[in-house]
Amino acid sequence: MSTLDHEQVLIRTGPRSGLPVIVAVHSSKLGQAVGGCRLWRYADWRDGLTDALRLSAAMTAKCAVAGLANGGGKTVVAIPPGAELDAAMRRALLDDVADTIASLDGAYATGPDVGTTPEDMAVIGERTPHVFCKPIQHGGSGDSSPATASGTLAALRAVSQRLHGTRALTGVRLSLVGLGSVGLRLARLLAEEGADLLVSDIDHAKQAASEELGATWASPEQALTSDVDILVPAALGGILTEDVVPRLRCAAIAGPANNQLATPTVADLLHRRGIVWVPDYVVSAGGVIHALTMELHHQPPDDARERVEAIEHTVAGLLDTAEHQQVTPAQAATELARLRLNASPSNSRPASS
Ligand SMILES: NC(=O)c1ccc[n+]([C@@H]2O[C@H](COP(=O)([O-])OP(=O)(O)OC[C@H]3O[C@@H](n4cnc5c(N)ncnc54)[C@H](O)[C@@H]3O)[C@@H](O)[C@H]2O)c1
Known part of the structure; x- marks a missing residue:
């Protein structure tokens, strides 16, 4: 039992x-x-x-990897x-x-x-x-989408550093699936930075925003399998299935959509194909980091912003660990959470397996 x-x-x-x-x-x-x-x-x-x-x-893993005292x-x-x-x-x-x-x-x-x-x-x-x-x-911190978008941008900088040796996203080819609250904000940040953007949404009304940004509009299927540097899932979960993996033509995947993997084994399939997948719960932590820092830890907005931007260092650290230890970034994140939990002074229970 x-x-x-x-x-x-x-x-x-x-x-x-x-x-x-x-x-x-x-x-x-x-x-x-x-x-x-x-x-x-x-x-x-x-x-x-x-x-x-x-x-x-x-949530325990998400908070631990984000470095939150929660x-x-x-x-x-x-x-x-x-x-x-x-x-x-x-x-x-x-x-x-x-x-x-x-x-x-x-x-x-x-x-x-x-x-x-x-x-x-x-x-x-x-x-x-x-x-x-x-x-x-x-008296709250309001909509979490802007901080989630900023945190995703920070994660993308770390991925760019890994792929191209520079954290600048200028000219980096990104395919964004989902132009909702987070996706559209993120697309704006990326366009400001001069990224080469392909965007998609099942809602065709979003095409006008795409044109304003100077992005290329595509169908969700085209966006998913297009030849880009980074695929950015920003719609619903379950987008990365065993069937999709062989058709992907991106070098890396990092986006805010929750539960991107249809099954946990997809992380291994991606790894075998040489595609870097950054766990969604790491990439999307900006919203919760921002809200908790301000509302539960009562820190000023600048501190909250800094902590959201620190996602770049978190992702860079995970990608380094994954490379050195020949594991997936998902495994590196799980291990980081375990280490942080076991290092906690209030740790009085035996570690769970
Ligand atoms: N809002 C936040 O702060 C936050 C925080 C953490 C994680 N997330 C996750 O990020 C994702 C996006 O969140 P949001 O708040 O922007 O949601 P949203 O509902 O505002 O936007 C989702 C967008 O995706 C589009 N979409 C749905 N299915 C699609 C498909 N198959 N192909 C292409 N586009 C499709 C929708 O039309 C919509 O424009 C969700 O998975 C959410 O759980 C959001």
């Missing part, structure tokens, strides 16, 4: 909403556990529990199929979430995730201070 790898998991039926509220605290070895609040439909609430356990562990946690509200979520019900479940988080006495703080918004964080913030990514007018 496997053991519970988490410090605590709180499951309760929300007294107002009647819905299952699950908070998983994976680790607080490095500091307060953090992770978004997911509102999602599940056939069975236990599927929501599985998500909370998995996603909270992933651990990993996650909230999942499992909405049964067919349940209606009107405004009153939504308010009820956010109050239930807030009280559940408050009962953990600061062990965990939440933020937005799939199904929740910064405005929802302001509602949760009425009942507990352990919340981040609130809108600016509610």
Whole structure:
């Protein structure tokens, strides 16, 4: 039988909403556990529990590699199929979430995730201070997309340094898949820097923005498999499948889209093809670094910006380690997280395997 790898998991039926509220605290070895609040439909609430356990562990690795003094946690509200979520019900479940988080006495703080918004964080913030990514007018750090885009740019500089020996992105050929909140901001930063941009989105309305930037517009399939230096996934997850890998013609992949690999083995396939893949959770950490630095660690915006830009050094370090130790950058990141967690002074538990 496997053991519970988490410090605590709180499951309760929300007294107002009647819905299952699950908070998983994976680790607080490095500091307060953090992770978004997911509102999602599940056939069975236990599927929501599985998500909370998995996603909270992933947050521990994300924070550790980002050098944050935080651990990993996650909230999942499992909405049964067919349940209606009107405004009153939504308010009820956010109050239930807030009280559940408050009962953990600061062990965990939440933020937005799939199904929740910064405005929802302001509602949760009425009942507990352990919340981040609130809108600016509610005393929060606001939209996380600009910091996520800046952090991705920093990661791309490190990749460029590895490929071409220079961190400048001028003339570097990049293919960006997804021109949403993060992708469009990133495309602007890259265009300002003189990068050679190919961009795509399933939403054709984004083509006008592409023309303004002087980028070449392509279909998502063309963008994915085009001959470029760096492929930048900035849309949805699962884009890198076993079938896609043989058709890729890029030297490296680094982008903010979450869960890019369809399966973990794709990282090895990419490595075998000589394509450098930087783990998405490292590249996309800018938003959470910015929000936590300002809202939970109460540091000034300049400090937050510096920490986001430090993603360049993190990625450079991972690429160096991967090369010297003949491992994938994904394995180097996992090892870095393990070392940081085990080096923590508050480390009182045996290392998990
Ligand atoms: N917003 C943040 O701060 C943040 C932080 C960490 C990670 N991320 C991740 O980055 C990615 C982008 O986030 P966002 O906030 O910009 O989302 P968004 O919804 O604003 O943008 C996504 C864009 O991708 C496009 N798209 C969807 N499917 C596509 C496909 N198959 N091919 C091409 N384009 C497609 C959409 O039309 C949209 O324009 C997501 O995976 C998100 O989880 C975002």
